[in-house]
Amino acid sequence: MQRPSLPLSRLHPAVLVSGLVFALAGIMFAAAATTSQGTDLRAQRALELRDLVRQKSERVVRLEDSVAASQRIVDDLAAGRVGDPEAVVARNAIEGLKDDVGLTPVTGRSLTVSLDDAPLREPDDPLWQTLTPDDVIVHQADVQAVVNALWRGGATGIQVMDQRIINTSSIQCVGNTLLLHGRVYSPPFVITAVGPVKKMRASLREDPMVSAYRDWAGAVGLGYELSRSAETTIPGYEGSITTEYARVPIPLTPGADPAASASASQAQQ
DSSP: OOOOOOOGGGSOHHHHHHHHHHHHHHHHHHHHHHHHTTSOHHHHHHHHHHHHHHHHHHHHHHHHHHHHHHHHHHHHHHHTSSSOHHHHHHHHHHHHHHHHHTOSOEEEEEEEEEEEOOOOOOTTOHHHHTOOGGGGSOOHHHHHHHHHHHHHTTOSEEEETTEEOOTTOOEEEETTEEEETTEEEOSSEEEEEESOHHHHHHHHHHOHHHHHHHHHHHHHOOEEEEEEEEEEEEOOOOSOOOOOOOOOOOOOOTTOOHHHHHHHHHHHO
């Protein structure tokens, strides 16, 4: 006698899942057979991928050739081999000014000056109790005094920390840190100058502001170290040399013609 069939709700879940998987696999096989129509889909996909790679590779080659051609044009223009002859003269004049502006490296004997804040003292130190924080840190004026003294001593190139100093450089003090060309530096502040060592040393010794700093450094413990090197290379300046400045407009007087005032202002510029 056969057992009565179990209702669907009493079937084990694993049996239901297996049945669904087998049914889904059958549908997928049937769809693949219909789509492929007897061909190998994997080989077709591989062929399409190879074609795509070849097309992209050919495009890259064309782009590289275009870039190389454009670069040759730029090089020709930069070297002055094409264009107005006056541009060649101007470019040669610019090249001749790079050394004076500070865009090329300088190598030679050098002096290095290191300025540092005073170390912390014990709270009960009598000297420490009479000082303010501004008395024991290196200020912008101290760094600028050393730089100016080195220039007067005949320096051909100066570097503060890791940056070349040029005519438009601005050394600014932000608390006990230094702001130079958009970068912030903490002490000790290291200034290196290439040039006549004896003259630069004498200029540092005779400069009144540098002398005042050395005296104060000896009193409160600020750092001042001077060293020399047989050969140092200071890199050229790599930042922007564009100078920005403000224009002062001519004020209008009662009854004056605005157009005439504008013309006068342009004539002044």
